[in-house]
Amino acid sequence: MGAIGDQLHQDAARIDRFLKQAVRPLGQLAVREFVGSFKRQGWVNERGVFLPWKPRRGQGRNRSGVSGRLPFASDAPESRAVLVKSGRLRRSIRVTSTTDTSATIGTDVPYAQLHNQGGTISGSVNVRAHRRRRFESDEVSAPGSSRAKHVRVHIGDSNVKAHTRTVNTTIPQRQFMGFSKALSDDAARYLNNGVRRLFSDR
Numbered sequence: 099m100g101a102i103g104d105q106l107h108q109d110a111a112r113i114d115r116f117l118k119q120a121v122r123p124l125g126q127l128a129v130r131e132f133v134g135s136f137k138r139q140g141w142v143n144e145r146g147v148f149l150p151w152k153p154r155r156g157q158g159r160n161r162s163g164v165s166g167r168l169p170f171a172s173d174a175p176e177s178r179a180v181l182v183k184s185g186r187l188r189r190s191i192r193v194t195s196t197t198d199t200s201a202t203i204g205t206d207v208p209y210a211q212l213h214n215q216g217g218t219i220s221g222s223v224n225v226r227a228h229r230r231r232r233f234e235s236d237e238v239s240a241p242g243s244s245r246a247k248h249v250r251v252h253i254g255d256s257n258v259k260a261h262t263r264t265v266n267t268t269i270p271q272r273q274f275m276g277f278s279k280a281l282s283d284d285a286a287r288y289l290n291n292g293v294r295r296l297f298s299d300r
Contacts, residue, residue, distance in 0.1 A: 112296050118198045120292060124285050125193035125201030131281040132203065135274035136188045139180055146279035151180045151272040181213060181272055191275070203275065216271030227260040 135141055140150035181187060187207050194204040212219070232254050239247045 109297070113293065116292055116296055117289075120289065121196050121198065121201050122193060124288065125196060125203060127284050127288060128201065128203045128281055129191055129193060131278055131284065132191050132275045133188055136179065136182055141273040141276075142278050142280040143273075144277045144279055144282075149273070152270040154180060181274070187213070205275075210275075212269055213272050214275050215273070216269055218266070218268050220266045221264075223263045223265050225258070225261050225263055228258050230256050230258050232256065 138148070140148050142148050187205065187210055190205040190207045190210070191203065192205070193201050195202045231252060233250050234253050235248045236251050237246055238249050239245070
């Protein structure tokens with residue numbers, strides 16, 4: 099084959115081995131990018147445009163409708179980040195399988211696809227009888243204080259009878275997985291640097 103032909107064959111074999119070894123690290127890059135969406139609270143699309151997630155209804159407002167820090171613990175869910183409650187969805191994103199040429203990223207959370215793509219939930223839900231506790235917020239700020247202080251006061255309970263509730267809810271798309279320019283750039287950088295290291299002795 100000749101010296102040049104032999105060298106090209108060896109170089110091609112080295113690159114092929116590197117690409118096979120790169121599959122899982124590239125998959126981990128994808129996992130890092132997808133999980134990063136929860137911190138950024140939005141998605142970087144294929145054009146590199148950041149698309150912020152739609153806030154939950156009433157997010158960042160207290161019960162009086164005033165924006166700002168929520169006055170008591172029962173309002174805390176409104177102040178937390180979107181798609182973050184127990185952290186299950188974020189933690190579930192992982193490399194589920196690999197081949198010599200590809201990595202599959204997935205999640206086993208049933209509602210993941212609905213949030214990632216958006217959609218509608220419709221149907222009937224049976225609600226069991228239960229007791230509902232009622233609270234009000236009382237301000238207990240010191241005279242002249244610059245920051246309002248509130249306490250939660252239990253004002254009574256009420257009984258809720260068992261009933262059937264019709265559900266028809268539209269979930270907005272809050273994408274956290276898919277094709278992203280940021281991921282594409284990271285992958286290209288990883289591959290380019292890897293190939294350069296292969297031939298750094300030249």
